[in-house]
Amino acid sequence: MKALAAAAVAFALLIALALLAPQWLVFMAMLALAKGVVVLGLVVLMRTGLVSFGQGLYFGIGAYAAALLSHQWHIADAAVMLLAAAAAGGLLAALLGLLLARYRDIFFAMLSLALSMILYGLLVKSAALGSTDGFNLHARTFFGIAFASGMERRVFLIAGSACAVVAALMVHRLLDGHWGRLASAVRDNELRVSYLGASPYRVVYFNYLIAGTLAGLGGALAALAVGHVDPETTYWTTSGEFVFIAILGGTQSIMAPFVAAAIFETLRTIASQYAPNVWQMSLGLAMLAIIMFQPAGLWSLAERWRRSA
Amino acid sequence: MRMSPSFTLRAAVAAFVMLLTVPASLAQQPIKVGIVTLLSGPAAGPFGVPARNAAELTAEMVNAGTVPAPYTQKGFGGTPIELVIIDEAGGPQKQVAEFRNLAPRVDIVIGYISSGDCLAIAPVAEELKKLTILFDCGTPRIFEDASYKYVFRTGPTGTMDNVSVALYLVERNPNVKSIAGINQNYAWGQDSWADFENAMKTLKPGIEVKTSQMPKLFAGQFGAEITTLLGSGAEVIHSSMWGGDLEGLVLQGAPRGLFEKHKVILSAGEPAINRLSTRIPDGTILGARGPFGPFAPDTELARWLKTNYQDRYQVPPNYASFKIAQAILGVKAAYEKAKGAGSAAPDQDKIIAALENLTFEGPGGTVKMSLGKGHQAVMDAAVGTTKVEGGQLKMVDVVRYPAEKVNPPDGVKSEAWIKTGLKK
Numbered sequence: 001m002k003a004l005a006a007a008a009v010a011f012a013l014l015i016a017l018a019l020l021a022p023q024w025l026v027f028m029a030m031l032a033l034a035k036g037v038v039v040l041g042l043v044v045l046m047r048t049g050l051v052s053f054g055q056g057l058y059f060g061i062g063a064y065a066a067a068l069l070s071h072q073w074h075i076a077d078a079a080v081m082l083l084a085a086a087a088a089g090g091l092l093a094a095l096l097g098l099l100l101a102r103y104r105d106i107f108f109a110m111l112s113l114a115l116s117m118i119l120y121g122l123l124v125k126s127a128a129l130g131s132t133d134g135f136n137l138h139a140r141t142f143f144g145i146a147f148a149s150g151m152e153r154r155v156f157l158i159a160g161s162a163c164a165v166v167a168a169l170m171v172h173r174l175l176d177g178h179w180g181r182l183a184s185a186v187r188d189n190e191l192r193v194s195y196l197g198a199s200p201y202r203v204v205y206f207n208y209l210i211a212g213t214l215a216g217l218g219g220a221l222a223a224l225a226v227g228h229v230d231p232e233t234t235y236w237t238t239s240g241e242f243v244f245i246a247i248l249g250g251t252q253s254i255m256a257p258f259v260a261a262a263i264f265e266t267l268r269t270i271a272s273q274y275a276p277n278v279w280q281m282s283l284g285l286a287m288l289a290i291i292m293f294q295p296a297g298l299w300s301l302a303e304r305w306r307r308s309a
Numbered sequence: 310m311r312m313s314p315s316f317t318l319r320a321a322v323a324a325f326v327m328l329l330t331v332p333a334s335l336a337q338q339p340i341k342v343g344i345v346t347l348l349s350g351p352a353a354g355p356f357g358v359p360a361r362n363a364a365e366l367t368a369e370m371v372n373a374g375t376v377p378a379p380y381t382q383k384g385f386g387g388t389p390i391e392l393v394i395i396d397e398a399g400g401p402q403k404q405v406a407e408f409r410n411l412a413p414r415v416d417i418v419i420g421y422i423s424s425g426d427c428l429a430i431a432p433v434a435e436e437l438k439k440l441t442i443l444f445d446c447g448t449p450r451i452f453e454d455a456s457y458k459y460v461f462r463t464g465p466t467g468t469m470d471n472v473s474v475a476l477y478l479v480e481r482n483p484n485v486k487s488i489a490g491i492n493q494n495y496a497w498g499q500d501s502w503a504d505f506e507n508a509m510k511t512l513k514p515g516i517e518v519k520t521s522q523m524p525k526l527f528a529g530q531f532g533a534e535i536t537t538l539l540g541s542g543a544e545v546i547h548s549s550m551w552g553g554d555l556e557g558l559v560l561q562g563a564p565r566g567l568f569e570k571h572k573v574i575l576s577a578g579e580p581a582i583n584r585l586s587t588r589i590p591d592g593t594i595l596g597a598r599g600p601f602g603p604f605a606p607d608t609e610l611a612r613w614l615k616t617n618y619q620d621r622y623q624v625p626p627n628y629a630s631f632k633i634a635q636a637i638l639g640v641k642a643a644y645e646k647a648k649g650a651g652s653a654a655p656d657q658d659k660i661i662a663a664l665e666n667l668t669f670e671g672p673g674g675t676v677k678m679s680l681g682k683g684h685q686a687v688m689d690a691a692v693g694t695t696k697v698e699g700g701q702l703k704m705v706d707v708v709r710y711p712a713e714k715v716n717p718p719d720g721v722k723s724e725a726w727i728k729t730g731l732k733k
Contacts, residue, residue: 021438024409031406036333124495124526127503131496132526133359133425133448134401136432136455150436228429232400272407276396277348 003172007165007257014161017155026153026227032265033160034221036258037167039245041214044171044207046251047180048106049187055103055242057119058089059214062219064090064123067137067229078139078156080164082220089216093209101205104190116234123231134230137223138221153225160221164258167214172254173209183207216244244283248290255300261297312411339391340384343411343598345404345420346375346633348396351527355552355580356422356445356629358695360624361394363630363683364419368392370617371489375590376638379670386648386655391586397422398560401429410440412439414655417638419636424448424496424628431460444636445629447598449723452681459657461664463636463676465599465688468723470576470716471501472731473690475508476715478545478574478707485509487517489543491534491570494523495707501549501576507727519543529557535567545572556582563590568665579603580627586702595704600673601628603704604691608640614672635671639678639686642669677712680719687712 001174017029040179045052051308062085069075069084096115103111124132140146142155185193186200193200225231232238241264249260271279294300344364345356368390370376370380374383384390393415395407404426411418418434419442421427427446429487430539434441441460447467451460478485484513488509492498508518509516519541524535535558538546544566550558555578562568568590575581575589579597582589597604602625605611614634618626626634643664655663665683669676676686689712693704717726726732 024413027409028406031402127496127499130428130450131499133428133496136428162712189625224427226402226405227432228401228405228425230401230429232423232425235400238400238487268403269406269410272395272399272403273410276394279396280349280398 003169003254004292007169010255010258011161011165014165015158018157018161019056024300025154026157028031028269029262029264030153030157030160030225031222032262033157033164033217033258034243035061035245035264036218036261037160037164037221038218039257039261040164040167040171040254041211041218042242042246043249043251043257044175044183044214045211046246047175047183047187048204048207050108050204050207051243052112052208052211053109053236053243054114054116054240055211055215056236057112057116057235058093058215059219059222059231059238059242060090060116060119060123060214060231062086062089063223063233064219065216066139066220066223067135070137070139071135076138076140077144077169078142078159078224081139082159082217085220085223086213086217090209090213091245092216093212097205097212101201101208113236113239116239117236120231120234120236123234130230132231134228134232136228138227139224140267142262148177156221156224160224163217163221167217168254170259175254179203179206180273193222244287248287248298250294250299252296252303253299256297256299263298287301311587318722319633321352329647333435335444338390340417340644341391341393341415342637343415343418343420343631344394345397345408345411345418345426346394346731347398347422348394349397350565351377351552352422353398356395356574358630359624360422360633361444361579362613362635363618363626364392364622364633366621367614367634370613371637371641371665377613379615379640380610380641382645385644388654390505390637397426399415401425401435401608405429405433408433409437410435416440417442417660418638419444420444424450427462431455431457434460438657440661441622442636442640447497453645453722457683457684458661460548461639461678461684461686462681463639463671463678463686464678465651465686465690465712465716466675466723467497467500467598467689468504468717468727469690469710469712470506470598471504471547472715472727473692473710474547475505475512476710477594477692478572479509479512480708481706482544482572485513485516485544487519487543488545488547489519489521489538489541490547491522491531491538491550492548493554495526495567498523498526499584502547504723504727505547505549505574505576507724508731511727511730517543524554527552527554529553531558531561535562535565538562538569539565539570543571547574548575549576551577556585557588559585563588568593580629583624583627584703587697587700589695589702591696595695596690596692599626599628599632600691600709601631604693604707604709605631605672606674608672610670610672611674631671631673635673635676637689638671639667639669639676643667679712679715682719687716690715 039186065085065088066081271282345355346360362403422445443462449466489700492502574594576596578595647659647663690710696705
């Protein structure tokens with residue numbers, strides 16, 4: 001009930017933002033939301049103790065699925081793009097999960113990284129898709145309704161908010177119940193879970209599927225916001241960025257990925273504007289500070305504040 | 310401290326005077342120009358930083374009114390300009406975000422070296438209705454696949470780089486029978502090779518393509534590729550490499566006789582001159598993506614950039630430096646044309662109207678905004694051959710190709726134009 005109320009408040013705030021904020025803020029919120037959705041999936045995976053350095057694979061698949069719809073088949077409906085991207089991410093994760101769910105720790109991380117770099121290599125070699133230059137995409141309708149001029153990104157943000165809120169609620173329900181405890185148990189002692197009669201493989205597989213679907217959705221949200229796709233979306237630095245955001249926020253809360261993604265985008269923009277020569281270092285220092293002083297993520301600050309209040 | 314009445318009075322008068330001067334200083338608000346160039350990453354050294362340096366130098370001298378004619382007026386039409394510089398690194402997604410943040414803070418944006426960034430930025434500039442000048446990226450797709458009102462490119466496209474080296478080669482070696490290529494495996498390398506290959510097939514039907522090596526971008530090591538090229542039996546080897554990869558190719562290829570056994574074309578080799586200098590073997594055909602650097606015409610504007618840049622940064626300006634100076638001077642020309650004799654600052658639409666189809670002088674020579682409905686520049690192309698004379702690398706046998714000969718007519722796509730005979 002409390003989660004539902006929080007979700008309703010967040011959704012209302014995001015709609016207000018989408019309708020009232022200046023365009024640049026709408027865009028940044030959209031990008032933060034897209035990354036938040038991907039990181040939400042990563043957090044689900046982290047509950048089982050697995051870190052994927054290859055979420056860029058699904059992020060890129062989602063982005064290219066959305067873009068190809070408009071580019072190859074001339075379907076320019078944002079809703080169709082979002083659904084297709086989530087489906088594409090989910091399908092690929094269902095396939096690759098069969099293999100990846102067998103691996104743990106560094107092997108899982110490296111294998112996921114390798115798979116995303118294979119897609120990167122394929123995209124770079126495909127001159128028809130613009131190679132490293134990528135190509136533009138245009139969404140002109142949402143569920144068949146054409147956008148008023150200048151409203152596209154505001155509509156995208158509302159649609160993205162709806163997706164994100166629904167996804168967050170579903171993940172919250174899932175992790176709050178039996179499944180979430182099972183996931184933590186897999187992380188803590190997999191052997192014991194097997195002896196209790198549950199299948200760790202199934203838990204990991206299913207969580208990987210969720211992470212892939214959400215990353216696909218996030219990829220389409222980002223592609224809609226940016227209006228351009230390129231292989232950079234599948235590159236390991238993009239995947240690393242998602243892990244960065246997950247660590248920045250911490251894995252305890254469903255809200256944390258979104259808050260952390262917003263902080264990350266703001267931090268990066270401020271660093272780019274005011275320290276154009278050392279913006280990467282500024283981000284790196286922020287990362288170091290988090291790991292040294294708040295190893296459980298920024299969300300632990302909120303938790304501590306709530307407990308003391 | 311107790312204030313004396315006279316001090317209070319003076320302070321009040323001073324404050325009043327300051328208030329009076331506020332509107333005057335508002336009228337003298339500088340024109341803010343956003344500069345986006347690579348300040349970090351592998352392309353920062355050869356392109357990004359030389360471009361930033363030239364932008365700072367040009368802005369300073371434009372404001373001081375010390376640029377040669379026809380740019381002697383201070384600032385843009387008397388109003389000083391102020392640069393807001395940001396880093397282009399981080400990929401198109403980040404660049405779109407940064408562009409959206411930058412656009413409300415500046416009057417004009419000049420930038421972008423990467424073609425991927427240019428393709429992503431152009432529709433956003435159009436959406437935000439912000440005058441945006443692309444200065445370096447090469448892909449002709451920008452104005453061939455779409456048309457824009459607010460976007461211009463004051464540098465020529467990559468098409469003429471490879472068409473001009475192909476023409477140069479065929480004029481010198483009319484009996485050339487086989488070619489091979491080594492290009493970086495990403496959009497720039499793929500497009501450059503496709504342009505060169507197609508141009509050669511048009512100019513010499515039946516030419517044999519022995520091999521096309523596509524090593525990974527920033528691979529740095531080309532031992533295997535050089536072996537393949539040496540064994541391919543091709544007469545000519547084409548490469549559009551730049552930066553560390555180009556240095557790697559020259560330093561690893563020269564000792565193995567790659568440059569002696571074959572005629573080597575480096576279509577974007579000019580920025581490497583400053584670092585490699587005499588280590589580039591004699592007889593290498595070199596391009597500079599336009600009449601820049603050592604190919605610049607002997608004009609007062611070219612001498613102005615070369616001397617001042619050399620004095621300040623202790624290296625000669627390369628083509629990235631030339632191209633950003635050219636972009637700033639082009640906007641200045643359009644701004645002053647739009648302003649005319651009047652004293653009011655022209656609005657953006659007037660500047661756009663003035664820049665469309667404009668012909669202006671840059672440090673690399675005449676720039677004609679004649680493609681893409683007046684939004685895409687063409688320039689003459691220049692190609693030369695390297696020769697070490699007295700311990701210094703010289704460009705000899707330099708040939709200039711008029712812009713019309715190495716660029717497609719407006720409305721014709723580069724790829725189709727090259728394949729269908731390079732006709733005017």
